[in-house]
Amino acid sequence: MASEDPVQQAMLAAIPHLRAFAISLTGSIEQADDLVQTALLRGLENLDKFQPGTSMQAWLFTILRNQFHTNYRRRRREVEDPDGSMAERMAVMPEQGARLDFTDMQVALTRLSIEQREALLLIGAEGVSYEEAAQICGTNIGTIKSRVNRARARLAELLALDADDFGPDRLIKAALLMQTP
Amino acid sequence: MVARSLDSSTVLDDTDALEEILNVNGDPGPEPILPPHVVASLGEQLQAFYAHLMSEPVPDRLVEILTRLDRTGSSHDGE
Numbered sequence: 467m468a469s470e471d472p473v474q475q476a477m478l479a480a481i482p483h484l485r486a487f488a489i490s491l492t493g494s495i496e497q498a499d500d501l502v503q504t505a506l507l508r509g510l511e512n513l514d515k516f517q518p519g520t521s522m523q524a525w526l527f528t529i530l531r532n533q534f535h536t537n538y539r540r541r542r543r544e545v546e547d548p549d550g551s552m553a554e555r556m557a558v559m560p561e562q563g564a565r566l567d568f569t570d571m572q573v574a575l576t577r578l579s580i581e582q583r584e585a586l587l588l589i590g591a592e593g594v595s596y597e598e599a600a601q602i603c604g605t606n607i608g609t610i611k612s613r614v615n616r617a618r619a620r621l622a623e624l625l626a627l628d629a630d631d632f633g634p635d636r637l638i639k640a641a642l643l644m645q646t647p
Numbered sequence: 648m649v650a651r652s653l654d655s656s657t658v659l660d661d662t663d664a665l666e667e668i669l670n671v672n673g674d675p676g677p678e679p680i681l682p683p684h685v686v687a688s689l690g691e692q693l694q695a696f697y698a699h700l701m702s703e704p705v706p707d708r709l710v711e712i713l714t715r716l717d718r719t720g721s722s723h724d725g726e
Binding site: 474477478481482483485486489490499502503506507510568571572586587590591592612615616618619621622625627 | 678679680681685686688689690692693694696697699700701703705706708709710712713
């Protein structure tokens with residue numbers, strides 16, 4: 467793998483990002499690796515459609531994200547998982563007594579709608595711009611901002627961040643109440 | 648800039664469509680407002696979680712997909 471091909475280098479560099487995104491989207495390493503594999507293969511097959519000078523990583527994220535939605539729709543027809551119990555069983559297990567409980571985070575993420583989940587992961591974890599997230603998700607910046615806000619509120623609720631560890635309880639509960647339709 | 652030549656038809660599903668309509672009307676409903684320290688804490692937890700995933704070793708089979716580039720030398724017969 468000592469290639470100097472810049473396209474190949476860009477794809478290689480994107481893999482850890484694609485994988486982290488896919489694992490946190492699906493809650494399953496196995497599904498995630500299949501997604502990354504498919505995205506890389508489709509990327510290679512469609513390299514002629516890649517615009518030189520644009521972000522290879524963002525392009526691959528778009529492919530992976532679209533593939534995830536296709537798989538999700540297919541799977542949703544086959545299995546219902548309303549309370550996320552399957553996501554819980556498939557959750558990535560924490561290693562060597564991690565200081566933070568990653569299982570909680572993984573399970574909480576899989577209980578967000580997939581639109582909120584992908585928006586929050588792109589903005590809050592991967593750190594792309596709102597514009598880039600909107601392009602990857604095929605929507606507009608306002609929608610991404612709205613999804614991220616709602617995802618944060620829901621995640622705070624799921625992780626019980628409104629409990630004792632944090633400041634004025636009343637204020638937070640009042641804020642969280644605002645998300646109910 | 649992202650090339651959107653792939654699967655752009657998968658963009659809208661039910662909840663997307665609903666959100667689009669609400670946004671077009673300028674009334675997306677009440678936005679949840681979290682206190683800044685909760686947002687900051689969430690961000691830290693999420694980034695720690697993500698960094699943990701990023702640090703995992705990449706399976707060989709994923710890297711091997713890209714070695715096909717070396718052999719074919721072009722994008723045409725990469726299967």
